Amino acid sequence: MHNPDSGQGGVIFKVFDDVSVERRRQPRPPRPKTARAASVLVRFFSLFAVWLVLSGMFDAFHMTLGAVSCLGVTLFSLRLLPPRADAPFPFRLVFRLPLYGLWLTWEIVKANFWVLYLVFHPRMMEKINPRLITFKSRLTSRGALTVFANSITLTPGTITVSVNERGHFLVHAIDGKSAEGLPGEMEQKIADTFGE
Amino acid sequence: MKRLALFTVILAGVLFAATASEFPRLGDPDSAPSRHLSPAYIQGSLPQTHTPNFVTAVLGDYRGFDTMFETAVVFLAGMSCFFILRALRRRGLTEVYYYRHKPTGVVLAMLAPRRISPRTSCFERIDADWTPQDMVVETMCLFMVPFIQVFALYVIAHGHYSPGGGFQGGVLLAASFILVGLSRDLRTVESLLTEKTAILTAAAGVCLYAGTGLLALFFGGNFLDYGAYASFFGAAVPAARSMGILIVEIGVALTVMATLVTIYKLVSSRGTVEEGL
Amino acid sequence: MDIVMYVLLGLGLLFFTGGTLGLIRLPDVYSRLHMAGKIDTMGSISLIAALFLHEIETFDMAHLLVGLKILLVLFFQFLASPTACHAMVNACLRAGLAPWVKDGQRSDP
Amino acid sequence: MDHVFLYSAVFISLLMLVSLYRTAAGPTTLDRLMGANAMGTKTTVLILFLGTAFGRLEMFVDIALAYAMLNFISVLAASRYVLKRGLADRP
Numbered sequence: 161m162h163n164p165d166s167g168q169g170g171v172i173f174k175v176f177d178d179v180s181v182e183r184r185r186q187p188r189p190p191r192p193k194t195a196r197a198a199s200v201l202v203r204f205f206s207l208f209a210v211w212l213v214l215s216g217m218f219d220a221f222h223m224t225l226g227a228v229s230c231l232g233v234t235l236f237s238l239r240l241l242p243p244r245a246d247a248p249f250p251f252r253l254v255f256r257l258p259l260y261g262l263w264l265t266w267e268i269v270k271a272n273f274w275v276l277y278l279v280f281h282p283r284m285m286e287k288i289n290p291r292l293i294t295f296k297s298r299l300t301s302r303g304a305l306t307v308f309a310n311s312i313t314l315t316p317g318t319i320t321v322s323v324n325e326r327g328h329f330l331v332h333a334i335d336g337k338s339a340e341g342l343p344g345e346m347e348q349k350i351a352d353t354f355g356e
Numbered sequence: 357m358k359r360l361a362l363f364t365v366i367l368a369g370v371l372f373a374a375t376a377s378e379f380p381r382l383g384d385p386d387s388a389p390s391r392h393l394s395p396a397y398i399q400g401s402l403p404q405t406h407t408p409n410f411v412t413a414v415l416g417d418y419r420g421f422d423t424m425f426e427t428a429v430v431f432l433a434g435m436s437c438f439f440i441l442r443a444l445r446r447r448g449l450t451e452v453y454y455y456r457h458k459p460t461g462v463v464l465a466m467l468a469p470r471r472i473s474p475r476t477s478c479f480e481r482i483d484a485d486w487t488p489q490d491m492v493v494e495t496m497c498l499f500m501v502p503f504i505q506v507f508a509l510y511v512i513a514h515g516h517y518s519p520g521g522g523f524q525g526g527v528l529l530a531a532s533f534i535l536v537g538l539s540r541d542l543r544t545v546e547s548l549l550t551e552k553t554a555i556l557t558a559a560a561g562v563c564l565y566a567g568t569g570l571l572a573l574f575f576g577g578n579f580l581d582y583g584a585y586a587s588f589f590g591a592a593v594p595a596a597r598s599m600g601i602l603i604v605e606i607g608v609a610l611t612v613m614a615t616l617v618t619i620y621k622l623v624s625s626r627g628t629v630e631e632g633l
Numbered sequence: 634m635d636i637v638m639y640v641l642l643g644l645g646l647l648f649f650t651g652g653t654l655g656l657i658r659l660p661d662v663y664s665r666l667h668m669a670g671k672i673d674t675m676g677s678i679s680l681i682a683a684l685f686l687h688e689i690e691t692f693d694m695a696h697l698l699v700g701l702k703i704l705l706v707l708f709f710q711f712l713a714s715p716t717a718c719h720a721m722v723n724a725c726l727r728a729g730l731a732p733w734v735k736d737g738q739r740s741d742p
Numbered sequence: 743m744d745h746v747f748l749y750s751a752v753f754i755s756l757l758m759l760v761s762l763y764r765t766a767a768g769p770t771t772l773d774r775l776m777g778a779n780a781m782g783t784k785t786t787v788l789i790l791f792l793g794t795a796f797g798r799l800e801m802f803v804d805i806a807l808a809y810a811m812l813n814f815i816s817v818l819a820a821s822r823y824v825l826k827r828g829l830a831d832r833p
Binding site for chain 3: 746747750753754757760761763764770772773775776777779780783784786787790791794799800803804806807810811814817818821822824825828829
């Protein structure tokens with residue numbers, strides 16, 4: 161390996177260190193066909209459940225219409241968002257994400273009352289202290305990072321301004337109290353949920 | 357100029373108000389529609405067409421001609437947008453195509469387009485005014501698109517029972533395509549629904565509507581009289597009308613969706629359906 | 634059941650009021666987005682939950698289905714609102730609007 | 743009972759008028775966009791409440807869902823336009 165700081169190629173090497181998108185993954189066993197089939201089935205049945213809730217008519221004609229529609233949408237979504245080639249379908253997410261949702265709701269409610277107190281405070285301009293903070297998360301997958309970013313945005317007092325795929329967060333916080341808890345417990349919970 | 361515009365707006369408002377005062381009072385039992393027309397529709401729609409929502413019955417069956425030409429108007433609007441806005445490629449004008457090496461971020465400019473497959477290549481084609489895709493927006497939108505499409509199909513299929521129908525469902529379907537365009541880029545939309553396919557789909561929607569009406573002639577009914585299909589479906593006349601309304605709604609939805617996607621692609625990319633918003 | 638519903642209703646209206654007040658009072662785009670994006674989300678979530686409780690009070694199939702649809706609206710709000718908020722704040726930053734900071738302090742991102 | 747929802751709906755529409763001030767007066771385009779988004783969020787709830795007040799909730803809930811979706815897409819489109827083309831009225 162050349163010395164990155166010498167010669168013309170140095171800049172490229174530096175950029176490469178910084179921008180490496182393709183992380184090294186652990187070599188996994190080749191994907192079985194069943195994982196793909198499971199992905200398709202889960203998509204179809206979750207869409208069909210939504211259809212049943214929306215429709216509310218359980219006669220044969222409307223069920224057939226629903227099945228045909230959901231089949232079409234599933235095929236379309238396979239073109240748009242192909243199932244992951246290198247990982248089995250994450251069944252544990254299906255069970256653990258609702259639990260995380262409940263925990264998050266409680267956090268949101270707690271944080272909301274603090275911001276509500278700030279807004280109704282007569283000397284609000286002295287209380288608030290907006291700032292931008294940066295940190296690096298240890299989460300790696302796109303799904304986990306997206307859930308993390310949206311959780312930060314949902315928790316009042318903090319907004320995710322930008323995220324990239326390497327986990328660099330730029331967060332706008334409305335006061336010091338909201339900012340100090342990051343990344344903290346939430347990241348740990350998400351890491352547990354996604355199994356990272 | 358500004359004052360003139362203000363004056364025009366106020367004048368138009370006064371004229372509207374003056375005209376509106378001449379209308380029959382809302383729910384006036386003595387006005388002509390309330391005496392003859394409304395009771396006929398309200399009482400007739402369920403036994404005659406098996407459609408509880410009589411707005412859909414009026415739209416799809418009683419006034420089928422009106423809706424057919426409305427669909428044709430939507431199609432014509434899309435075609436006129438195409439003819440007015442579409443920028444033809446000029447000969448002799450060199451175009452530059454940009455390709456970005458994903459691992460390093462180095463951008464190459466080429467004078468000729470290269471065919472790359474998105475899955476295997478480490479290059480991606482980017483726009484001239486490229487901004488990095490936002491990860492959160494992209495993931496969430498691609499997650500939502502199938503659900504929006506299912507909702508749109510539900511709106512189309514259940515126009516008989518709830519507010520909805522071809523126009524609304526078509527708009528929601530088009531919105532799902534626009535969401536793909538917003539979260540990825542215009543070329544993804546173009547690969548999912550090419551310009552040619554979109555215009556053909558829009559035409560097919562109008563043809564489906566008109567063809568349903570025309571076919572009724574061969575079964576011995578009037579034009580757009582879906583009751584004539586009763587023998588074909590093996591059902592009673594009202595049920596056949598209900599089926600006919602559903603088929604017609606699907607035609608309307610196809611036209612509206614394809615037209616709106618075409619207009620979005622043209623407007624957001626300055627007429628070249630290459631790169632845009 | 635009724636008491637929970639009224640409490641949720643009151644809370645939702647309180648949150649909406651707070652969000653609107655913050656929209657008027659706060660100094661810059663970024664801090665106003667905190668209000669528009671999220672206090673309002675919280676308000677709408679608790680109001681929709683109150684409506685859900687009101688709907689399934691008479692418990693049968695039709696009401697349950699409408700209640701589930703209401704939950705679908707709630708779920709969609711829960712997903713869509715932070716995404717829209719994030720898109721807006723990202724656009725703010727890219728458009729070059731500087732965030733407001735307190736006098737005498739500089740924050741270096 | 744249902745009057746509670748009607749009065750809440752009236753109150754929400756008053757709050758929407760206040761948000762309209764931010765939409766009309768906001769110094770930057772993004773302020774206006776944000777005001778519009780806040781109004782859209784409130785409108786979704788308002789539609790549901792009016793449905794309860796009229797006793798036709800099963801009809802209005804579809805409209806509310808469609809409105810929420812279109813509101814989301816419109817906000818996303820507007821912010822993406824600003825993202826790509828920049829602001830016209832920089833303060």
